[in-house]
Amino acid sequence: MTIPKFPLGQIIETSIDFLVEHLSFATKAFSVALGSILDVVEDAMMALPPWLFILIAAALAYKLTRGSKGITLLTLLGLGLIWNLGLWSATVSTIALVILSTLVAISIGMPLGIAAAMSRTAYRLVMPVLDVMQTMPAFVYLIPAIPFFGLGKVAAIFSTVIFAMPPAIRLTCLGIKQVPPELVECAEAFGSNRWQRLFKLELPLATPTIMAGINQTVMLALSMVVISAMIGAKGLGGEVWKAIQRLQMGNGFEAGIGIVIVAIILDRVLQKVGAKR
Numbered sequence: 001m002t003i004p005k006f007p008l009g010q011i012i013e014t015s016i017d018f019l020v021e022h023l024s025f026a027t028k029a030f031s032v033a034l035g036s037i038l039d040v041v042e043d044a045m046m047a048l049p050p051w052l053f054i055l056i057a058a059a060l061a062y063k064l065t066r067g068s069k070g071i072t073l074l075t076l077l078g079l080g081l082i083w084n085l086g087l088w089s090a091t092v093s094t095i096a097l098v099i100l101s102t103l104v105a106i107s108i109g110m111p112l113g114i115a116a117a118m119s120r121t122a123y124r125l126v127m128p129v130l131d132v133m134q135t136m137p138a139f140v141y142l143i144p145a146i147p148f149f150g151l152g153k154v155a156a157i158f159s160t161v162i163f164a165m166p167p168a169i170r171l172t173c174l175g176i177k178q179v180p181p182e183l184v185e186c187a188e189a190f191g192s193n194r195w196q197r198l199f200k201l202e203l204p205l206a207t208p209t210i211m212a213g214i215n216q217t218v219m220l221a222l223s224m225v226v227i228s229a230m231i232g233a234k235g236l237g238g239e240v241w242k243a244i245q246r247l248q249m250g251n252g253f254e255a256g257i258g259i260v261i262v263a264i265i266l267d268r269v270l271q272k273v274g275a276k277r
Contacts, residue, residue: 113172175206
């Protein structure tokens with residue numbers, strides 16, 4: 001007895017085709033706008049000489065980490081090594097893509113996390129979707145990105161945002177839910193309404209947890225760099241992908257080390273910023 005195959009793949013493909021056909025005007029406009037913003041960010045960063053960029057990055061690291069000499073030295077030596085290896089333009093392109101992807105993911109994720117914390121219905125709707133998003137293989141996110149945005153950096157940003165957004169939602173929700181009920185009751189006793197409690201009590205107390213979510217979002221965005229290079233993201237991921245195709249092991253490891261250096265710098269700085277608050 002043969003059981004007919006459920007046409008799940010065909011249903012998904014038909015749904016994507018329908019959305020592409022009827023939403024192409026919106027995705028094209030979004031693609032043009034996001035591509036223009038990315039070009040502006042990248043051009044502004046590339047306009048700085050590498051030595052000046054490194055000094056500004058080290059000064060920012062020193063300021064944000066409250067004078068941590070170790071992280072400041074790591075920023076100077078790490079970015080200096082990347083410059084020395086001839087990977088500067090690829091690194092700047094990667095940093096611009098990660099910054100923009102993270103900003104989009106946070107701007108969508110944090111409101112969803114707040115809604116999930118404030119509404120039981122929203123929580124029940126959002127959490128199963130997050131479970132799917134976090135267990136889906138990262139390569140799958142490249143599939144809808146191509147028909148909606150074509151090959152290139154905008155498609156890479158789209159897939160990176162989808163892949164990196166869940167921690168921002170989960171930890172924002174968790175941070176608000178972890179606020180002690182006694183403090184919430186105290187605020188209510190003093191006559192605070194829901195929004196006053198949110199902005200003056202819950203969000204400030206949840207900031208360390210929210211920063212941990214932002215940190216994870218940045219790390220996931222960086223981990224997507226090599227995968228998104230397959231659809232034209234270029235940057236350090238593009239250098240790794242090019243080295244794999246040409247069997248240039250040394251070049252591939254150099255670009256991989258560049259990604260690790262950027263990830264460690266961002267991780268250490270964001271950890272300090274979260275601890276500060």
